Amino acid sequence: MTDAPSALTAHPWFFCGIGGSGMLPLAMILKGQGAAIAGSDRSRDQGRTPEKFAWLEAQGIELFPQDGSGITSADQTLVASAAVEDTVPEVIRAKELGCLRTSRAELLSALFNRSACGIAVGGTSGKSTVTGMLGWIMHQAGRDPTIMNGAVMKNFVAPGTPFASARVGAGDVFVSEVDESDGSIALYRPRVAVLLNVSLDHKGMDELRALFGGFLAASAIAAINADDAEALALLPHAPQVLTFAIEQDKAQIGIVPGSIADGPVRQAALVVDRHDGSTHPLRLELPGRHNLSNALAAIAGAVAAGVGVSDAVAALASFRGLARRFDIIGTSPSGITVIDDFGHNPEKCAATLRTLKSQPGRVIAFFQPHGYGPLRQMGHELATTFARELGPDDVTVLCDPVYFGGTVDRSEGSERITHLIEQAGGTAHYIPAREACGEYIAAIARPGDRIVVMGARDDTLTGFARGILAELG
Numbered sequence: 001m002t003d004a005p006s007a008l009t010a011h012p013w014f015f016c017g018i019g020g021s022g023m024l025p026l027a028m029i030l031k032g033q034g035a036a037i038a039g040s041d042r043s044r045d046q047g048r049t050p051e052k053f054a055w056l057e058a059q060g061i062e063l064f065p066q067d068g069s070g071i072t073s074a075d076q077t078l079v080a081s082a083a084v085e086d087t088v089p090e091v092i093r094a095k096e097l098g099c100l101r102t103s104r105a106e107l108l109s110a111l112f113n114r115s116a117c118g119i120a121v122g123g124t125s126g127k128s129t130v131t132g133m134l135g136w137i138m139h140q141a142g143r144d145p146t147i148m149n150g151a152v153m154k155n156f157v158a159p160g161t162p163f164a165s166a167r168v169g170a171g172d173v174f175v176s177e178v179d180e181s182d183g184s185i186a187l188y189r190p191r192v193a194v195l196l197n198v199s200l201d202h203k204g205m206d207e208l209r210a211l212f213g214g215f216l217a218a219s220a221i222a223a224i225n226a227d228d229a230e231a232l233a234l235l236p237h238a239p240q241v242l243t244f245a246i247e248q249d250k251a252q253i254g255i256v257p258g259s260i261a262d263g264p265v266r267q268a269a270l271v272v273d274r275h276d277g278s279t280h281p282l283r284l285e286l287p288g289r290h291n292l293s294n295a296l297a298a299i300a301g302a303v304a305a306g307v308g309v310s311d312a313v314a315a316l317a318s319f320r321g322l323a324r325r326f327d328i329i330g331t332s333p334s335g336i337t338v339i340d341d342f343g344h345n346p347e348k349c350a351a352t353l354r355t356l357k358s359q360p361g362r363v364i365a366f367f368q369p370h371g372y373g374p375l376r377q378m379g380h381e382l383a384t385t386f387a388r389e390l391g392p393d394d395v396t397v398l399c400d401p402v403y404f405g406g407t408v409d410r411s412e413g414s415e416r417i418t419h420l421i422e423q424a425g426g427t428a429h430y431i432p433a434r435e436a437c438g439e440y441i442a443a444i445a446r447p448g449d450r451i452v453v454m455g456a457r458d459d460t461l462t463g464f465a466r467g468i469l470a471e472l473g
Helices: 023-032 050-058 089-097 104-113 127-140 205-217 229-233 289-304 309-316 346-357 372-389 414-423 434-444 460-471
Strands: 013-016 037-040 062-064 077-079 100-102 117-122 146-148 173-177 192-195 221-225 241-244 253-255 267-273 278-284 327-331 337-341 363-368 395-398 428-430 450-455
Touching: 013 023, 013 089, 023 037, 023 050, 023 077, 023 104, 023 146, 050 062, 077 089, 104 117, 104 146, 104 173, 117 127, 117 205, 117 289, 127 146, 127 173, 127 289, 127 309, 192 205, 192 289, 205 229, 221 229, 221 289, 241 253, 241 289, 253 289, 267 289, 267 309, 278 289, 278 309, 289 309, 289 346, 327 460, 337 460, 346 363, 346 372, 346 450, 363 372, 363 434, 372 414, 395 414, 395 434, 414 428, 434 460, 450 460
Parallel strands: 013 037, 013 077, 037 062, 077 100, 117 173, 117 192, 146 173, 192 221, 221 241, 337 450, 363 395, 363 450, 395 428
Antiparallel strands: 253 267, 267 278, 327 337
8 A cells, every 4th residue: 555645644643442343453554654643442441451452552552541631632633433422531622622533434434545456345244254355365466455354364463463453555455344334334435345245233224225235336346245135136236246156156256066065163165267167176264154155255356356266265275264253262171162253243143153053062152232222223133043043952141231331221131132032932041240141151061062152342252252161171
């Protein structure tokens, strides 16, 4: 990527919530381009994930309590999500000083739209994984990409970069996941738009169709999942299209029927390029049919950006996955496996549970909802998902939703979801405190079980999963 213009690097930036999965990589990209960065985070003030904040400080980023003390000059631009309330001290102080304020999405889209080859990954589920795959393909192809992800990419983790959710490159490629939940997907002008799927999450279906249709229309070429009916229906919006699919035999990038070999931690298949009929053996160190679809999406996106199918397939053999995406923490001496996963909406949870149920053994699914608002929006669909995907011997355990403070309505919580799961025929337990959930799970687990810890917006879930494994001996 070319040097950022002086408008972005000539003045200091202050990130409110700098430790968040969307803010941290963006701060690191700006820092890598020479900007002065400071920030605050409520999680730091609460003593959560201290190693992450120590690492940020070691990168030369100055951190402050979330009390407004870090906003000291009108030259600073405050980066804060739209959800940050006006009562937050940084916002109050920035208004007093007359600082400019921008959202994470506005800043990311400004950086992204400057690149000569912006590859944007959109869809309800799978964005982070496909972004990581595409970034790795472009890296292996020598394109030296800048990558903006919402999850740590294991391929780019090193002693000096333990939180590798971003990569700053010198090439013309900028790979980023783009978010429909706040409508900010409309800000991007991608060279390549990758559309994975369209299903209920933060918005209603009509609004999602309009957002994703506009996303495709803004691109030069779109890679579209032909296995997803809603995504395929938006194909007419794209000026040029490359389709991919596992099942649809007319998709341009597909799978040779009968060639899929899957296992509990990896899979293989034969990818066919229907432009010329050539086939390419794919080995993927990730389980699950959804990850095979993700791989095809990354291959199609790379092809749209000028990389050959054979090179893209070869690169994926060494793709190591993302933190908290079906991330196997370990297996106890008695044969109980603990998995850490980002599943938080119906489609993501279903993909993870189906992957688990494709192999023998009981599943104990722990779920921490990522907020009271999302639970109201999709609680019924989440309950249906757990009841449908899990069997009579499997167990779902829920604690209270994530809550870091603020004025959100907390009148309706996880107990409602537990009742809905039971009404739909599933087995579920509501235990308000997360620590008590962990103790209960460790007590009921038996050899051969798979324990999956699911949830979003809370980095401490990984530590919780490790704690369960430790409890199992």
